Amino acid sequence: MTVFTHHDPLTLRLSLREKVAYGMGDFGSNLMLCIGTLYLLKFYTDELGLPAFYGGIIFLIAKFFTAFTDMLTGVLVDSRRHIGPRGKFRPFILYASVPVALVATAQFMANDFSLTVKTALATVLFMLFGLFYSLMNCAYGAMVPAITKNPQERAQLAAWRQGGATLGLLLCTVGFMPLQALFTTTPSLGYLLAAFCFACCGLFCMWWCYRGVNERYVEVSPDHHKPSIAKSFCAIFHNPPLLVLCIANLCTLAAFNIKLAIQVYYTQYVLSDIHLLSWMGLFSMGCILIGVLLVPAAVKRFGKKQVYLGGLALWALGDVLNYLWGATSFSFVLFSCMAFFGTAFVNSLNWALVPDTVDYGEWKTGIRAEGSVYTGYTFSRKISAALAGFLPGIMLTQIGYVPNVLQSEATLAGLRQLLFIWPAALAVLAAVTMGFFYKLNEARFAFIIEDIARRKKSAGNTPADAPTGPCPLPHYK
Structure with missing residues (x-):
């Protein structure tokens, strides 16, 4: 079933109010996510007293677990047959955001249990956070094709989403540690109260998103299409643009998360000024916001793929310059701004590219499955996040990191390599992948949308040529 509320979906314009509401969704989710991405490993090592190796193992286990909960979310979304007035995706945003906020706060609770119990408790809490976050955030991301079919509006929604995510990351970077530092005598309490404040703000923003967006094109999969985790994997390998995007995103998200996890150590021990992190966050996230604002115009002029590749080039260049000449606070902030400006486009x-692959999948197979496609994509992101959380913990151990003491020269050199060389190399690998293998350009996408509309018009909104066999090997027609 398809519900259309506009005579031409490709020309529908969304209101500014709805775009802002959609952006608030990623602002809120990132307020709750980034406090863990940025500071949870440091909380584990410096407050809970866990070895960095243990922190890496916790990240690895929890993120691999949530990779599969993302798949489960896709199954739940695509399994819905009776869609109420709240829509197909919005109820997940409404109800799952409450436990996300609660668990995000509970992760920063200090305790005096044994090392084994501390590790087990931290792992369970992180896994619960990932489960509820999957239910909330995967539905939020998969909702875009139900909001609009206009590719320019999708690009703008992606820009508003990235703008919200950037503001959330900026606020976490600039505000969390100063708020935590107010409790100098009890730093563990500072972590808990700071996490509580950010979680409450994030919850409010998710509810704002729920109330402000509309699902105009709600589609229910036919009864013979039984969604499953296996079909989510199949959605990746039967959809060449999605497969390429997953591989590139595996690289870029790992690079970005490694940077976020290591920069707090770098500013404290290499530059000897942990408060510089707030200033660096202010300027670099400001550069990201500028980049986000430029995305729609840049895409209109050059196309999504070219802008994506340009962003990767700026990112890699900024990291290489920082490794070579980023030994001072000024140069570190300057080159970080260049790198983060590039990440805005990426x-x-x-x-913006994921919804296009949803339409490609429908055109190729006759079956539309936003949940399976989106969660297949987020599966690759969670695998990347698992590696990005695991590697810093392992590498901190390998380079000889010891909490709250002066670090050796070898350790300082290792921190520089972790923060700059690894992310730059991954950005280059992503650029090669997208440059040579991603073929879904604007002209091809416009043809696909028009062809889908013609099929539905001639077949009464029922795909007549939907294949029912197993997924063939990926290829382009």
Whole structure:
């Protein structure tokens, strides 16, 4: 079933109010996510007293677990047959955001249990956070094709989403540690109260998103299409543009998360000024916001793929310059701004490209499955996040990191390599992948949308040529 509320979906314009509401969704989710991405490993090592190796193992286990809960979310979304007035996706945003906020706060609770119990408790809490976050955030991301079919409006929604995510990351970077530092005598309490404040703000923003967006094109999969985790994997390998995007995103998200996890150590021990992190966050996230604002115009002029590749080039260049000449606070902030400016285009277009692959999948197979496609994509993101959380913990151990003491020269050199060389190399690998293998350009996408509309018009909105056999090997027609 398809519900159309506009005579020409390709020309529908969304209101500014709805775009802002959609952006608030990623602002809120990132307020709750980034406090863990940025500071949870440091909380584990410096407050809970867990070895960095243990922190890496916790990240690895929890993120691999949530990779599969993302798949489960896709199954739940695509399994819905009776869609109420709240829509197909919005109820997940409404109800799952409450436990996300609660668990995000509970992760920063200090305790005096044994090392084994501390590790087990931290792992369970992180896994619960991932489960509820999957239910909330995967539905939020998969909702875009139900909001609009206009590719320019999708690009703008992606820009608003990335703008919200950037503001959330900026606020976490600039505000969390100063808020935590107010409790100098009890730093563990500072972590808990700071996490509580950010979680409450995030919950409010998710509810704002729920109330402000509309699902105009709600589609229910036919009864013979039984969604499953296996079909989510199949959605990736039967959809060449999605497969390429997953591989590129595996690289870019790992690079970005490694940077976020290591920069707090770098500013404290290499530059000897942990408060510089707030200033760096202010300027670099400001550069990201500028980049996000430029995304729609840049895409209109050059196309999504070219803008994506340009962002990767700026990102890699900024990291290489920082490794060579980023030994001072000024140069570190300057080159970080260049790198983060490049990430704005990459991270924004990640979300603008996914809805295009949904339409490609429908055109190729006759079956539309936003949940399976989106969660297949987020599966690759969670695998990347698992590696990005695991590697810093392992590498901190390998380079000889010891909490709250002066670090050796070898350790300082290792921190520089972790923060700059690894992300730059991954950005280059992503650029090669997208440059040579991603073929879904604007002209091809416009043809696909028109062809889908013609099929539905001639077949009474029922795909007549939907294949029912197993997924063939990926290829382009």
